[in-house]
Amino acid sequence: MDDVDVVLPCLDEAAALPGVLAAMPRGYRPLVVDNGSVDGSPGVARAHGAVVVRESQRGYGAAVHAGLMAASAEFVCFLDCDGSLDPGVLPVLVALVRRGQADLAVGRRVPVSAAAWPWHARAGNAVLAGLLRRRGLPVHDIAPIRAARRTDLLRLGIVDRAFGYPLELLCKAAEANWRVHELDVEYRPRAAGTRSKISGSVRGTARAVRDMAGVLW
Known part of the structure; x- marks a missing residue:
């Protein structure tokens, strides 16, 4: 297929990029x-x-949005580029959207x-996902890997x-009555030589939860 772009937000992921891009x-x-x-x-990214x-504005959302604006394909996927997620599952997510079974396909x-x-990242994720389910969105994760139509x-x-x-995306998808399909995906340790900006520390997790709670309120 030549109608799928994959947005990979990146901050110091040189050690992980070769493996992610090869897959x-x-x-x-x-x-x-x-x-x-x-x-x-x-x-490293260009070489592979x-x-x-x-994107000079720091922030996960700033990077993701810049990638979405740069994309030109009908379907756009989002994937962390730290080696924790297998790009090989992306066609499964895209197929759900392509066949009309979902407006947004996400990984659990x-x-x-x-x-x-880490426990603190799992706990923060569980709290936020629980709040989303109370809003009627049947998800158990805040979708670090997802696929939808660009438009x-x-x-x-x-x-x-x-x-x-990502939380605002899910909230607005719920408000728009999107069909959201969640699929289990294997989650592996990050590539050696890389460190999470969110789950790598309790402070990072707390900052992420704070930003996401602001979206909910």
């Missing part, structure tokens, strides 16, 4: 959105066939080990440019 499904165009890396990530998009992380997902995503008008972006 990209054939025909899926990777857009690595560099958010101020100092480890040579842009050069990715298109590099620069199933950790392969306790080390893959549909743009119409949602997501404004958060920090860690609250």
